[in-house]
Amino acid sequence: MNILLLMTGSIACAKASGLISLWKKNGHDVKVVASNSALEFVGIATLEGLSGNPVMTSVFETNNMMDHINVSRQTDIIVLAPATANTINKLANGTADDVITTTWIAAQELYKPMYIAPAMNTKMWEYPATQKSLSLLNEWGITILSPQDGDLACGETGSGRMMEIEDINKAIMVKSDKHIIVTAGGTREFIDGVRYIGNLSTGKTGAHIADFYTSHGYNVTWLGAINSVQPKLLCKKVFYETFSELSDQLKSQLKKQKYDIIIHAAAISDFKVQSVIINDNEITTNRDSKLPSSNNMTVNLSKNPKLVQKIRGWSLNKKLKVVAFKLTNTDDSLVRKSAILKLLNQDDIDYVAHNDLSEISDIKHSFNFYQSNDTMIPCHTTKDLCLAILEKAL
Numbered sequence: 385m386n387i388l389l390l391m392t393g394s395i396a397c398a399k400a401s402g403l404i405s406l407w408k409k410n411g412h413d414v415k416v417v418a419s420n421s422a423l424e425f426v427g428i429a430t431l432e433g434l435s436g437n438p439v440m441t442s443v444f445e446t447n448n449m450m451d452h453i454n455v456s457r458q459t460d461i462i463v464l465a466p467a468t469a470n471t472i473n474k475l476a477n478g479t480a481d482d483v484i485t486t487t488w489i490a491a492q493e494l495y496k497p498m499y500i501a502p503a504m505n506t507k508m509w510e511y512p513a514t515q516k517s518l519s520l521l522n523e524w525g526i527t528i529l530s531p532q533d534g535d536l537a538c539g540e541t542g543s544g545r546m547m548e549i550e551d552i553n554k555a556i557m558v559k560s561d562k563h564i565i566v567t568a569g570g571t572r573e574f575i576d577g578v579r580y581i582g583n584l585s586t587g588k589t590g591a592h593i594a595d596f597y598t599s600h601g602y603n604v605t606w607l608g609a610i611n612s613v614q615p616k617l618l619c620k621k622v623f624y625e626t627f628s629e630l631s632d633q634l635k636s637q638l639k640k641q642k643y644d645i646i647i648h649a650a651a652i653s654d655f656k657v658q659s660v661i662i663n664d665n666e667i668t669t670n671r672d673s674k675l676p677s678s679n680n681m682t683v684n685l686s687k688n689p690k691l692v693q694k695i696r697g698w699s700l701n702k703k704l705k706v707v708a709f710k711l712t713n714t715d716d717s718l719v720r721k722s723a724i725l726k727l728l729n730q731d732d733i734d735y736v737a738h739n740d741l742s743e744i745s746d747i748k749h750s751f752n753f754y755q756s757n758d759t760m761i762p763c764h765t766t767k768d769l770c771l772a773i774l775e776k777a778l
Contacts, residue, residue: 385412388459388491390484391431393421395537396466396503396546401426403465403549404434415455416440419471419484443483452483456491460599460617461556464488465529466503466546469514476517492524493767495595495617499556501529506542525596525771529555560601562778563643566594567634567650569609571627573657575683576675585651587612589749589766593647594619596770602778605641607633609650627653627688634691638698645705645777646695649737655685696732705777708733713741724754735777737769 387407391397407414414435418428423441431439443452456462464471464484471484480486491498500521508514509531522528529552534545547555568590572580587608594606594615604619607630614621622637624630630650637643660667660675661682667675675681692708710727712720724736736754753761753772761776763769 385461386459387412387414388455388462388487389414389416389435390462390464390487391416391418391422391426392464392466392468392471392484393419393424394466394468394503394546395425397422397425399546399549400465400501401430401434403463403552404431406549406553408434408436413437415459417452417455417483417487419482421468440483440487443486452487453490456487456494456496460496462488462491462496462498463501463552463556464499465501465552467500469502469504469508469511472500472502472521473513473517476520495592495599495767497527497556497599497601498525499527499529499552501547501552502531502544503546504531504544505536505538506540506544509542509544523771525767527555558601560603562645563603563605563641564597564645564647564778565605565607565634565637565641565643566590566597566647567607567630568594569612569624570651571609571630571653572625573627573653573655574671575657575660575669576673577671578674581653581655581657581683581685583651583653585609585612587614590647590649591615592766593649593770596767600774605637605643607637607650627656627691631691631694634695635698638695638704639700642700643704644701645707645773646699647707647773648692648695649709651711652688652691654688656688658684658686660684692727692733705735706733707735707737707773707777710736710738711741712738715742728754728756735773737763 391400404414415437416431416435417440428439440451474485475488480489518528529547531543532545532547533543535541536544569587570583570585572582574580591613594604595617598604598617598619606615606619607622610623610625622633624633657669662679695706708727710724712723724738727733727736738752749766751763751769753763755776761772763772
């Protein structure tokens with residue numbers, strides 16, 4: 385595993401250096417980013433000797449000007465230890481003015497596990513701005529490794545002592561025993577060997593969801609379309625192309641593995657091609673041939689069954705949590721609500737992630753997460769949606 389350790393100026397830097405030794409001993413590759421203040425407490429030679437890698441100390445590294453961007457792309461876990469009150473408050477406010485804050489903010493939306501281990505005087509720990517910043521960072525999906533009570537470097541006793549390195553290691557290496565299956569991408573319903581009926585789904589949302597839960601230690605199976613965006617992190621991948629293949633693969637997965645939750649984000653065709661009529665002749669579809677393009681054709685469609693209604697019946701785990709997705713295309717809020725409640729009430733679904741066509745763009749993808757008629761959580765990003773599912777369903 386590749387671990388990125390960010391260190392800020394605290395006497396706890398000496399303790400945090402022990403993390404490097406512990407991780408190296410356990411076979412992990414460790415890279416260190418240190419602030420100038422951190423280097424007042426522990427030297428570069430020590431950090432390089434322990435990690436076996438160069439230490440990044442500035443955004444303006446000669447010949448490595450983009451390292452503050454690239455280093456987080458090459459890591460699996462990001463740990464800020466020790467974290468000072470100053471750095472915590474800057475991160476919550478979006479300030480990027482040194483190597484630590486720029487590296488952290490550049491990594492924020494990579495769906496990788498990020499941990500903060502604060503170390504400071506009790507009064508600094510209890511300061512309202514610090515607590516508010518920690519709460520906000522936690523809402524953004526950052527895990528706060530709360531400091532312990534004990535003797536502090538200043539001679540006082542109280543909260544603020546950085547968590548012991550063995551406890552930090554245990555916290556970040558925890559592996560969930562829960563299994564999640566995520567469906568993603570759009571189905572294709574073939575007219576012949578080269579033509580099909582499809583949709584514009586990229587599978588990006590499903591890929592991000594799979595990466596989020598993989599990064600948080602869950603066992604993830606991604607069941608995605610062959611042409612969809614795939615998760616970046618390592619998880620089990622199963623592919624489909626048509627509705628029939630998706631149905632078969634989903635049934636197979638649910639019958640052989642006891643999943644705790646399914647996040648059903650695939651864009652499924654409501655119809656399949658039944659036959660094609662050319663010059664008044666009805667032709668059964670065949671993927672091994674290409675129909676002539678010189679004639680008009682009529683494509684007859686038949687209704688696909690509702691896949692979401694079959695999920696719980698296929699599942700080994702009858703307590704499986706089902707998260708369905710509903711896309712609407714209307715400005716009428718009552719029509720939207722009616723469609724969502726119909727899904728919740730009729731199809732044995734626990735939660736619905738709803739969005740409208742007007743809310744989808746390259747830079748925006750917001751959802752409303754419904755649990756029941758009177759419970760709705762607005763989610764401004766896919767990450768917000770993952771956190772809502774984490775809170776309510778996992």
